[in-house]
Amino acid sequence: MMSEDGRLMSGEPIIRAMEVLHDRANGLGGGFAAYGIYPHKKEFYALHIMYDDIRAKEATDVLLDERFEIDSEETIPTRKTPGIGKSPLLWRYFVTPKADRCTTDTCEEDFVIDAVMHINEKVEGAFIFSSGKNMGAFKAVGFPEDVGRFYRLDEYEAYTWIGHGRFPTNTPGWWGGAHPFTILDWALVHNGEISSYGINKRYLEMFGYKCTMLTDTEVGAYAFDLLLRKHKLPVEIA
Template sequence: MDTAGRRFSGEGVIRATANMRDRGNGLGGGYAVYGLYPEYADQYAFHVMYLSPQGRRDTEAFIKENFSLVAEEEVPTQAVPQITDPPVVRRYFLDINPGKLGELAEDDYIVDRVMTINTKLGDSFVFSSGKDMAVFKGVGYPKDIADYFCLEQYKGYLWTAHGRFPTNSPG
């Protein structure tokens, strides 16, 4: 973390998680990066996984109905042999239309819309929904997830990572 807000590569964090591979079980890994999208620092950045074209159509219609869409794009990925059958992952940079808030605070509005997508719309899952930050996660070891999402190309002022590890090991 750079407390002055200077952005840096996550290579050190990625390397550290690679060193911990033997401690994990390969069933989940991920990273959160703050200061990732300075050009969209005032917008909410939604990262959404899609399992079907219909899930994407339904979710994008919902997003356009509930937000002002500033920008959208596919999250860059690369083939990694250890990551099998990955979902399509897209990111959306969103503003809240003031008329949509009603009595809700912005944070409550975001939580409500994310929960609607995740529980009522099929084949889609919002796994990151903050401002100037993002989560990158999946099934695999953290290093494999970093490689899959091309995380060496990103910079942020705070990086954190996790790897799933067995909690029922004897000893």
């Protein structure tokens, strides 16, 4: 759902639109991405992180403090919602790379990606599932309309919304494995199977990407970042 003139729209219509597709999913993954939701923090990277426990958060906080200036941090607001079980700890940070670490926008973006990949690979029980500016992903195990209400997306406004209901068949249904998959400002949802996942994963890892979300679609988000942002291919070729 996109406003071509950049008008901000509540998340309620996209929740209701996904509810129509209830039977296309099976309750093992739903999610949304929203662009334009943090206008008061639009200069900062918004890190949405899920933690299995407080120890994972403490370990991640150390790594974030080493790399970033943290403008603010808070729990991601949620509400009790039927159909959504026990959640991980859900946290968001608004950060910018420390001044001595980066000198250009390209360096900044690569620096953020390196930090995301390092934490997702090395910190047990921590997953950064959104890392863009003035946008955010929200996902969980559940039907998408329940996920939207759990995250209180009716209280957000955005100029572009993406929604997804998952029906996993050959990969696990877990909070980090729900769609969308994101890196920086890219957000991707996908239905079907990417049978070339293995070779895509190995190719991307040559460029420093780490595939840790246990699903084939993750490679798509990283491939678009590589082909469009780093290799600067036209979008049609990518």
